[in-house]
Amino acid sequence: MEKIVVKNYADEENCPVRNVLDRFGDKWSMLVIMLLGDMEVLRFNELHKYIDSISQKMLAVTLKKLEADNLINRTMFPEIPPRVEYSLTERGKSLLPLLLNLVQWANKNMGEITQSRLERGTK
């Protein structure tokens, strides 16, 4: 395994890590991407049901950001009441395998991490 050095942490403008984490490194973005990866197409309220603890407001801004980054498609049907469908773009799909690695890591390690938290403190 080669060593990859990421030099410019301090440079907020140009560090790709910072730039990307500023978008995904929030409470909801990755979850939405993974959910759309599973379900392929979901409407606003369906997303809201799956991630019940997100507020409508935050779901709306999360979807807007992901759309602005062209990670998800937003398809609006001219009906009343309105219908809007969300799905991953190719770019969004290209992120999926990396996120699924994180899911596997989480599944494998969550037990021990929970253990550590209990032993070492600080909820």
Added chain:
Amino acid sequence: MEKIVVKNYADEENCPVRNVLDRFGDKWSMLVIMLLGDMEVLRFNELHKYIDSISQKMLAVTLKKLEADNLINRTMFPEIPPRVEYSLTERGKSLLPLLLNLVQWANKNMGEITQSRLERGTK
């Protein structure tokens, strides 16, 4: 590539994704882990210099959380003024390759994403 379905998004307690994202899915944790992956050992103020836009307060709480999850080691030397060194644990190191995949993805895609943001709006 096999399809991995993550069923329990709605179940905040038991979904490993939610549990893990609740910890890393913040502005700073992943950055700290990657930085320690690069530099191996860093003191508090060194971390602060690399990630200059983090506040001391947030750096402190981020480090505490990561330590509670046993992702980083905190070694305190009984000197005055105090010296404290941080490094990745084995568990922390096991996360590194996954995060480095994200870095590579970020490097590959940041240009086009920035482009999308300009075209489609919403800074």
Added chain:
DNA sequence: TCTTTGACTTACCAAAAGTAAGTAAATAAC
């Protein structure tokens, strides 16, 4: 005696996120 040093805390303030109610427009129910 006063300053410096490093790893933090603390008090106070600003920004982000949650809550709950509201909006729009057409169809369905009464």
Added chain:
DNA sequence: GTTATTTACTTACTTTTGGTAAGTCAAAGA
């Protein structure tokens, strides 16, 4: 013909989270 319903959001207001700047502790050096 008035009212309720449906969906994808906004908006106003409150709470929580994070940022800022100053403070703490203890010893060594000027």
